[in-house]
Amino acid sequence: MTSKWFNQHISKELAALEESSLFRRIPAVENGADKELIFNGRKLLNLASNDYLGLAHSQQLCETSILAIREYGTGAAASRLVTGNFKxxxxxxxxxxxxxxQDDSMLFSSGYAANLAILDSLADRHTVVFSDKxxxxxxxxxxxxxxxxxxxxxxNDIDHLKKRLEYFANIPSKILITDTIFSMDGDLAHIEQIAQLCTDFDVLFIVDEAHAEGVFGAGKGLCFERKISEMVDLHMGAFSKAFGSLGGMVAGSSDLISFLRNKGRSFIFSTALPPAVVGANLAALxxxxxxxxxxxxxxxxxxxxKIFLESEGFDCGNSGSQIIPVVLGENSLAxxxxxxxxxxxxxxxxxxPPTVPVNTARLRLSLRADLTSQDLDKIMRSFVLLRREILS
Ligand SMILES: Cc1ncc(COP(=O)(O)O)c(C=O)c1O
Structure with missing residues (x-):
């Protein structure tokens, strides 16, 4: 490194991460989107991917993806606003x-890019954005x-949210955005109450259904299941989880989607997703x-x-979804x-941490629809042994 300061700064930071068991290494995993992945040469049951429906290896997705490559090639080669558009x-x-x-919807390169575009284009320094912690x-x-x-x-503290809304009631430009299923806790946002507050306080309401689409509400998400869909202004979701592919998706009114097409920087200044991915998305949908x-x-x-794990004394928080945390506390214990x-x-x-709060390190189990009863027996047996051997 040419800079002495950065040389020392980076070594110090890396040593601190190592010392607190926070150094991240990319695991030696292969076939990570399959029900059985390979880890250090061994086949293991995969409870770590977000392929909740087991679609990433499905014949329909793979074949549609291959057909898309044959027809359109491997890359989009430009932003969609230039030449990177396909039927x-x-x-x-x-x-x-x-x-x-919804009237209209729009595909982004990822869920991450979709959230950047939504917030960066709709909000500015005059806007207040209310966001769950x-x-x-x-x-x-x-x-x-x-x-x-x-x-x-x-x-998920509705009283606290209400106080915040009251405090900023006179600001005209207000947005509320919430995950509907929280990705590290697997619990559900109190969306009916949040939707009502957004109506009462005249707030633009945006939901991130990345972990709910494909699973809740006949696949349409938690807002559909709870019948508050029409109270939501923008429905954001991702093809990278239950749909077994990649890409962010935002649905809403024609005007809101046109606005994002015109102002969303992560859409305008980035090459479109390759046709193979879009083909898989269509098959998954x-x-x-x-x-x-x-x-x-x-x-x-x-x-x-979850009922079984709790009966064994594990802390699974308030999970109400296919994501089940087993909160253990210390990083080294996890x-x-x-x-x-x-x-x-x-x-x-x-x-x-920093993905979850300090002292709440956990195992994150993400279940998948293709687990058999033998797989589930194996999971339960292993957690009984875990409690006995490591945690008692
Ligand atoms: C709630 C939520 N929103 C957005 C994203 C980003 O989606 P993507 O992985 O497609 O970029 C994630 C990814 O983990 C997520 O959990």
């Missing part, structure tokens, strides 16, 4: 709008980029809309597993528990 994109957006019962990092980054006033309310049973199954087995489960043939993610 497939328009088919996807049209079908997605109908699926979500546990919202995803892409929301926080979007608010930062916009220069808006970031007003965080305590996680058609699968989910014609048969929502996978989402129902993953929720059913998640409910049963890593030890992860290693123990690897020995038992199961791969789970050990999540540590």
């Amino acid at each position: 497939l994109y328009e088919d996807l957006e049209r079908e997605f709008s109908a699926f979500k019962e 546990l919202n995803h990092a892409s929301i926080i980054d979007g608010i930062k980029m916009s220069g808006a006033k970031h007003v965080r309310y305590r996680h 058609r699968l989910v809309s014609s048969d929502p049973s996978r989402g129902e199954r993953v929720l059913e087995i998640s409910r049963d597993l 890593l030890k528990a992860q290693a123990f489960l690897v020995d038992e043939g199961i791969y789970v993610a050990a999540i540590r």
Whole structure:
């Protein structure tokens, strides 16, 4: 490194990360989107991916993706506003709008890029953005980029949110954005109450359904399940989770979507997704809309597993979805528990700060619809052993 200051700064930071068990290494995982992944040469049951419906390896997605490559090639080669547009994109957006019962929708390169574009284009330094304390990092980054006033309310605390709304009631430009399923806790936002508050306080209401689409509300998301969809201004979601592919999707009124097409910097200044990905998205959307049973199954087995884990004394927080945290506390304990489960043939993610608050390091189990009853027995047996061998 040419700079002495950076040389010392970086060595010091890396040593501090190592010392606090926070140094991140990309795990030696192969086939990470399959039900069984390969870790250090061993086949393990995969409870770490967000492929909740087991679609990433489905024949329909793979074949549609290959067809798209044959027809359109491998890369989009430009932003969609230049020459990077294909009929497939328009088919996807049209079908997605109908699926979500919205006027229009728009595809982004990722869920992360979608949240950046939404917040950066709609908010500015005159805007107040109300955001749940546990919202995803892409929301926080979007608010930062916009220069808006970031007003965080305590996680799922409606009274606290109401006080914040009252305090800023006279500001005209107000946005509220919330995950509907929180990605590290698997709990559900109190969206009915939030929607009502947004109406009462004249606030633009945006939901991030990244972990709910494909699973809740016949695949349409939690807002559909709770029948408050029409109270939401923008429905953001991602093809990278239950849909087994990649890309962010935003649905809403024609004007709001036109606004994003004109102002969303992560859309305007970035090459469009490759046709192969868009083909897979279209196949996934058609699968989910014609048969929502996978989402129902993953929720059913998640409910049963959570009840079992709690009966064994594990702290699974308020999870009400296919994401089940097992909160252990110390970082080193989470890593030890992860290693123990690897020995038992199961791969789970050990999540540590800063992704989750200090002293709440955890295992994050993400369940998938294609788990069999034998798989579930194996998971339950392993957690019984984990409690006995490591945690007692
Ligand atoms: C709630 C939420 N929103 C947005 C994103 C970003 O989506 P993507 O991974 O497609 O960029 C994630 C990703 O983990 C997420 O959990």
